[in-house]
Amino acid sequence: MEQFDVVVIGAGAAGLFCAAQAGQAGLRVMVLDNGKKPGRKILMSGGGRCNFTNLYIEPAAYLSSNPHFCKSALARYTQWDFIDMVSRHGIAWHEKTLGQLFCDDSAEQIVTMLMDECQQGNVTLRLRSEVLTIERNEQGYTLQLNGAEIHANKLVIASGGLSMPGLGASPFGYKVAEQFGLPVLPTRAGLVxxxxxxxxxxxxxxxxxxxxxxxxxxxxxxxxxxxxxxxxxxxxxxxxxxxxxxxxxxxxxxxxxxxxxxxxxxxxxxxxxxxxxxxxxxxxxxxxxxxxxxxxxxxxxxxxxxxxxxxxxxxxxxxxxxxxxxxxxxxEGYRTAEVTLGGVDTHALSSRTMEARTVPGLYFIGEVVDVTGWLGGYNFQWAWSSAWACAQALAS
Ligand code: FAD
Incomplete structure (x- = not known):
């Protein structure tokens, strides 16, 4: 059985970024996804140019049953931090309108950047993977996959919301929350x-x-x-x-x-x-x-x-x-919605680490959590900020 310090489920915006950061901190990390390629929503985003953040990120631009929850992560990993990373990777960008930042060329550059960062952290990427079961014991989590069994000391759920099932969206994250007794707030389509x-x-x-x-x-x-x-x-x-x-x-x-x-x-x-x-x-x-x-x-x-x-x-x-x-x-529903409102109840998570309060070693980041941003780069920034907060906790 393969052993990892951390397994991240979902190779989307939050999952890739968290895996990269945790890997670069020296942890043995695997990120797995049910799709054929990583970052599928990123590739589709912003009309193919990825509106990767917004100059005017503020907690008031997020909907959640607990409006304070997003504050800590957004303040600790800001839009300026992500802009720095994008610029370090030589990706040219511009402001389109209302503080919305887009790649000059292509959203693919953001996926390439995240993959490069994962490579720097020696992250193992496993695509076309379904998690059949998750069991928790004193050592951590044992995952039964289609064709393999892996063990992780810590488990990060970054499987996103229900929007755009054609791009791999699934209720997986909510089911994991429910399996471990965490409340999940009703979901509905947003930015639709x-x-x-x-x-x-x-x-x-x-x-x-x-x-x-x-x-x-x-x-x-x-x-x-x-x-x-x-x-x-x-x-x-x-x-x-x-x-x-x-x-x-x-x-x-x-x-x-x-x-x-x-x-x-x-x-x-x-x-x-x-x-x-x-x-x-x-x-x-x-x-x-x-x-x-x-x-x-x-x-x-x-x-x-x-x-x-x-x-x-x-x-x-x-x-x-x-x-x-x-x-x-x-x-028009989840078929065309950009985001999913509701999700894993933030009251059950630490806003500093994204760890479930009652389940040590289990973390939820990105859109699966009941934090939803406005249109205009706010949702990706939540993915980056929550992923970063989680990675800091994993590494500490
Ligand atoms: P995702 O990026 O959705 O990643 C989740 C990953 O988990 C996916 O790769 C999925 O395949 C995988 N997964 C799901 N279920 C399973 C399972 N059972 N097993 C294994 N893997 C699984 N936001 C912005 O800020 N700016 C934009 O320009 C923008 N444009 C968008 C355009 C479109 C068309 C859409 C649909 C959304 C857009 N958004 C945008 C919203 C943004 O894409 C999401 O908020 C963001 O991707 C959430 O990141 P995430 O990592 O939490 O989830």
């Missing part, structure tokens, strides 16, 4: 497009592909100002993906289609200059024409000239544009 009910979807059908800046607000008051995108199934775009993590089934979201305000001022000014201009053409100065057609069919925009538009109609119009209440039918 909304689907819409049929009547509204049909009314919006001609908008598929239209994108515009908006402010989208969830019932709890959380709001994001970014683009929304109408799709043939419903609504997407960064503002919608962000708010989806704060949305609960049945709740409305409020969409402000005029995030800069100024609709009243525009209408008053245009009325003075062009009283016979149609309201529709005037609004085209602010909004995409296709959207205005749809808003007319929804009864938000009356078919009148500016001269004909009375004060009450104008007030109604401004209110409707700035507070369009949409009740999503649901989300």
């Amino acid at each position: 497009p909304f689907t819409l009910h049929k009547p509204l979807l049909e009314q919006l059908q001609t908008l598929s592909g239209v994108s515009l800046p908006a402010i989208v607000t969830a019932q709890d008051g959380t709001q994001f100002r970014e683009n929304i995108l109408f799709t043939h199934r419903g609504m997407s775009g960064p503002a919608v993906l962000q708010i989806s993590s704060y949305w609960r089934a049945g709740e409305p979201v409020v969409v402000n289609l005029a995030p800069d305000g100024g609709v009243d001022a525009l209408l008053d000014e245009q009325r003075q200059a062009h009283p016979n201009q149609s309201l529709k053409n005037t609004l085209a100065l602010l909004l995409p024409k296709r959207l205005i057609e749809v808003l007319m069919s929804l009864g938000f925009v009356p078919d009148v000239t500016l001269k004909q538009l009375n004060a009450r109609q104008q007030a109604d119009l401004v209110a409707r544009l700035s507070q369009w209440e949409v009740v999503p039918n649901g989300t």
Whole structure:
């Protein structure tokens, strides 16, 4: 039976980084994965350029039933630490928007960097591996794999969430938590497009592909100002993906289609200059024409000239544009979600080491834990920071 100091399950962002750090600290480490290659989500991420961190990482950008849990790891291994590593490996990067850092060339560079780091730590990588059973005894953990039995003094679960089953996602980590009596909070898809009910979807059908800046607000008051995108199934775009993590089934979201305000001022000014201009053409100065057609069919925009538009109609119009209440039918689910909300309850883990409080030698890192970041590099930073905190503990 092969013996390791540490076995890491999941060769994704968190698992590879943790394995590399632990290996470089002198530990004998194996990382294993059910897939054919490591870092599959990294390769897909950021449109193939991997949005590997964000300049504005802060705990407030993470959702968790325990909002304090992420603070320690994020403060001890920061975005600047990871940026240093990326730069040391000669990977060129740029800020796209809102502090989001992407590789100039390819996400593959991040996987190569992590693999190089693993090699420096003499990490053994075992792909296409299923863990059939895990048993714990005084010496540590015995894992029955398809075709082998291995022993680990310590076990790190970095198997991620349920998003994108096509990329190897599985409930494995939650099952391990349950096996060892740790609570797992209900999971749901996050950073995911909304689907819409049929009547509204049909009314919006001609908008598929239209994108515009908006402010989208969830019932709890959380709001994001970014683009929304109408799709043939419903609504997407960064503002919608962000708010989806704060949305609960049945709740409305409020969409402000005029995030800069100024609709009243525009209408008053245009009325003075062009009283016979149609309201529709005037609004085209602010909004995409296709959207205005749809808003007319929804009864938000009356078919009148500016001269004909009375004060009450104008007030109604401004209110409707700035507070369009949409009740999503649901989300596209794990199939297209970027992340999984919920997961291993942080109350059962040490925020300093990621070790299970009641199960010595068992650690959970990355997305399998109930810590979920915003869109924009926040989730990878959680993977790096939690992995680093865990590796420090393994090595100490
Ligand atoms: P993962 O990276 O998912 O790794 C888990 C690994 O465990 C996988 O390799 C999986 O194959 C393996 N595994 C699962 N079950 C088993 C099992 N039973 N046995 C063995 N191995 C198993 N975040 C950002 O910050 N920036 C982005 O640009 C970004 N883009 C994304 C794009 C897409 C399409 C998706 C789906 C997600 C994106 N994310 C992004 C989110 C980010 O990818 C995840 O939050 C991050 O990968 C989580 O890291 P992890 O190591 O915890 O899990």
